[in-house]
Amino acid sequence: MSQVIQPQFRHTPVLVDEVCTLLINDLSGIYVDGTFGLGGHTKALSSLLNDDATLIGIDQDQSALAQFIPTLVQQPLHLVCTNFENLDQVLADLKINKVHGILLDLGLNSFSLDDPERGFAFSLQGPLDMRFDRSNELTAEIVVNNYSQEKLADIIFRYGEERNSRRIARRIVEMRTNKRLTQSDDLKLAVIKSVDPRFRTKSLARVFQAFRIEVNREMEVLSNVLYSAIRVLVPGGRLAVISYHSLEDRMVKTHFRDLSQNIPRQPGMIDEEIRIPLLKRITGKPIIASQTEAAENPRARSAKLRVAERTIHATE
Ligand SMILES: C[S@@+](CC[C@H](N)C(=O)[O-])C[C@H]1O[C@@H](n2cnc3c(N)ncnc32)[C@H](O)[C@@H]1O
The missing domain is CATH 1.10.150.170 (Putative methyltransferase TM0872, insert domain)
Known part of the structure; x- marks a missing residue:
């Protein structure tokens, strides 16, 4: 049975202004919301982008995608129900080579968290399920x-x-x-x-x-998508990741740091040891919610946003 969203369950997107400001680099670009959820961030991006921009929303939770009313956005919107680790395949199916921005707002949406049938919340009585994708x-x-x-x-x-x-x-x-x-x-x-x-x-x-x-193999799929995201970004394109616990944040931080390091050729080095930075870090310390946002939206309290940009000179 489908769960009807009550107004109090509506998902308030976290760090939404910061995400929009740091992610948008081309008003007519192609943007992937890899964790579409209830579409809060996509709606905010849509309100700032030109009508000829393109939006792609990915979520592996069909019940979340089903709640979205596509006419809420002006731009063409492709909604795809799959794991974001399949980003390459999603873009290939849409015949899109490169994108201008990718957002990952990790974790689960409040709609699923509040549904006892999903078994995510210890405060609710329900089956021990916990799958984002219920076909797994x-x-x-x-x-x-x-x-x-x-x-x-x-x-x-x-x-x-x-x-x-x-x-x-x-x-x-x-x-x-x-x-x-x-x-x-x-x-x-x-x-x-x-x-x-x-x-x-x-x-x-x-x-x-x-x-x-x-x-949900969360650490494995995050590691996979961090690599594929860089492959599909245009030079100057950006990847924004909001994480909610230290394991995720550590992985994102390390990934951004490693791929933004320049290791120039030195005598005796083999080719694999030389690294041209693929990324430039846009955020040093992660961005966290203001006191006002944290007070209004408890989910925002543990959120950490990190953003990196695909370097201009980088090849594949
Ligand atoms: C925090 S919510 C996103 C909320 C969204 N930004 C909004 O404003 O409505 C995270 C969403 O990502 C989805 N998700 C988590 N891991 C995923 C994955 N590996 N692939 C695809 N979707 C995933 C969850 O199903 C959930 O709907």
């Missing part, structure tokens, strides 16, 4: 019930940065010997029984984040 086979239920204790602890530690990872993994395994864990409440109970009540909420957030990252 791997669900949180499969991870929780089928992975070894060691692998569970590893995921909770690596993707949730949770200190009590081993204890929580042990508890999950104990609980699942009695009955299959199918509900978000089952996972919640495993965490609650394993951690000091003072740190319960933080641990719950970390553990749910860890399983979501695993189910």
